[in-house]
Amino acid sequence: MNKILVLTAAAFFATSGLAIAQDSVIVEVPQRARDYVIAHPSDPVVIEGDLSQGYVIPESVVVRPIPENPGYGYIYVDGRPVIVALENRQVVYLADDSGRVPDEVITYIERNPLDTVMIDGPVDTGTVIPDDIPLMEIPDQPRYSYVYVDQRPALVETGTRRVVWVR
Incomplete structure (x- = not known):
């Protein structure tokens, strides 16, 4: 029962933007x-x-x-954003690991190619797709959409328009 409670709390914190610092203080x-971090990948x-x-985070890391x-x-x-408290360099937010793309999503976008769109600059994980580029929805996967750029499929997080996977 305690494991279930801990896992439920961990899932809540991972998706809510709340974090527990090492000293057990909740940081929102x-x-x-x-x-900002999602829109400006580094x-x-x-x-x-x-x-x-x-x-x-070690001092050697910028x-x-x-x-x-x-x-x-x-x-x-x-490929995951990590937010750090600058006062002590502790991680206070780590995007959940559910960023792993389900195999059936990749299979779907590869079996359902689209006309290629043109985007200025390279398209890699973290690239934000401009608002004027239409995204194609993926059935039963509201979190994801996709486009084809330079004849390569790019999986996009629908809410942020950020590329999370590209072939």
């Missing part, structure tokens, strides 16, 4: 900060060991500031 990361950082809430939220900075690790 402002939605505007999370939106070059990936390699972190040795298990990255989790409360992990202290943490980018979040302009309208001066107490926070961010990095990207394995």
Whole structure:
């Protein structure tokens, strides 16, 4: 029963923007900060060991500031945004690991190709697709849409228009 309660709480925190710092203080990361980080992906950082809430980011890692939220900075690790409290470099928000794309979604977009669209610059994980580019919905997957860029399928998070996978 305790495992279920802990897992339920962990799922809540992962999706809500709330985080528990190492000293068991609940930190609410402002939605505007999370939106900024998603809209402005940075070059990936390699972190040795298990990255989790409360992990202290080494001084050798450059943490980018979040302009309208001066107490926070961010990095990207394995394609996931990580928000850090600048005062102590502790991770206060780590995007949930549900970012793994289901195999059936990839199969669907590869079996249902679209006409290729043109986008300025390279399209990689983290690229935000411009608003004027139409996205194709994926049945039974409201979280995702897709486009084909340079004849390659790109899976897009519908709410943010951010590319989460590209062939």
